[in-house]
Each structure stands twice: as C-alpha cells, then as structure tokens.
Amino acid sequence: MRDEHTATLLDYYTSHQASTQWRAFLTALAQEFETQLETSQLRELMARIGVRFADAHPAGACTTLDDLAAFFNTTWSSLDWGFVNLVEQDDYLAIEHFCAPLAAFGPAAATWTPAFLEGAYQRWLDELGAGGLDLRQFETGEWHAFEFRLAKTA
Template sequence: MAPIIDYLLDRQVSPQWRGVLGALAAEFETQIGRDDLRQLMYRVGCRFADAHPLPQCGSTADLADALNACWDETEWGFVELSDESNYLRIIHFCAPLQAFGTGALAWTPAFLQGVYQTWLSALGAEGLAVEQASDFSADAVIEFRLGRHPV
C-alpha cells in the first residue's frame, strides 16, 4: 500500500514546488536545530489556522466536518476524530508533508500540531494541549491527541 500512497502524495504537490521545498528543508536543517524547526513549523501552523478560522461546532461530528472542509479546500488530506476517555484523538491522513523530504518528517508534523492547537483553542479548548502521538507513517497517517496533559 505504501507505494500507492507515495505515488498519490507525490501527485499532490505541484512539480514546480517539489525541488524548492526539498532544498528549503535541507537548508533549514543545516541552519536550524530540529527542536527549533519544530517550533518554527508549529508557529507557521498557528498562522495558517488564524488565516483559516473554523466556524463554531456543536459536536465532534461538526468539528470533523469543519476540519475536513478546510483540509479539502487546501488539498491537505482529511481527518478522523474520536472521543476517547481522556482525550480527543485526531488522526490526519495524507498531509503532503513528504514534499519537504522524508528527513523533514521529524519536524514538519509540528505544522499540523500548531494548526490543531490554534483551532481547538479558538473553539474553547483553552488549557488543553495538542500533542503529536505518532510519527508520520508509511501510510501517510499521523495521530495527535488533545488532552489535559501531554500524552
């Protein structure tokens, strides 16, 4: 399945940007440490979320619909949400993070973390933290969790 996912994700990023994003990521990595890159991408995600505010949502299903409407519009994959006993599980599929190169997958997911933190805080989840709960998988899936304590 991974070769199919790789093929589809490769088509998701315009050819005019593939080399530029890879070179940008390589230069970032030579100039900036990984923790700082995660912080940078987190802040970029916050800016993205501020520029793409969500409507008020009355349920987890409404929230999933609002998230997916934004991700669909920007061609950034899709999300599934589930209410767990201590956290909200956020599973994001097919984000084009590989456009920066596989080495950048150590820091580019922080973009999504910043987006989700900003959106969920704006919707009333103040005091709760979005944490990355998995690495970006070969199937282009990454999990985040919204909860009271880092999970």
C-alpha cells in the same frame, strides 16, 4: 493504523499529491533550514506557521465533534491537504490526518514538518474553548498519516 493495501494507496497519493514544481524547492528549503536550526527549533517554527494558517482560516462555530470534523475536512480538502478522522477515546481525542503534502519537503523533514498541523490544530481547538488541554503528535511510524492527541495537560 491501516492495512497494507490502504497504506500503499496512501503512500502513492501522498507522494504524488504535491505539485512537481514545488518538490525540489521545498526539499532544498528544508535542507537549508536543517543546516541552520535544530529539530526542536524547526518544530517551533512550523507550529507558529500552523498558528498563522489557523488564524487565517478561523473555525467559526463548531459545537459538536461532527461539526469539528466537517470544518477540518472542508478546510483541508479545499487546499488538497488530505482528510481527517476524529476518534474519541476515554482519555483523549485523536486527530488522524491523512495525505498532507508534507512529504514534498523530503523524508528528512518528517521529524519537524508535522508541527505545522499540530500548531494549526492547537490554535483551532483553543479558539473553540479547549483551554487547559494540550495537543501533541503521537508517532505512528507512517509518513502519510499523522496522529495528534488532545488530552489534559500533564
């Protein structure tokens, strides 16, 4: 997704972005969640939290992809939650989200914490009329960059 130098910079930023006062708490919270719930249940929980987040931050009127990218970036930037690139492909729209502070939950939580973003993006896109389209995380192999793809429901 990115060259080695950029990946190193993003790694540094992502690991230092979350406040130190929250890291130990969030890691312990994630560990407790993992003892109580399966990964699929944790993903569902995080997606529901993402939906609640999106409901509290409505998209408003976005009529173009540039409007949508600006909304996403304004929202995330105001919270120190990284930044977004939208990449239009022939059969899907990719949402690339960089530097979300999800690493604060610890490395083991990387399989389920991105579902928060997935839930938020799906809600916003539904709000804007993307019904009939499905958003899914696409595995990038990078913990500081998440990709979600919006495409026709299979």
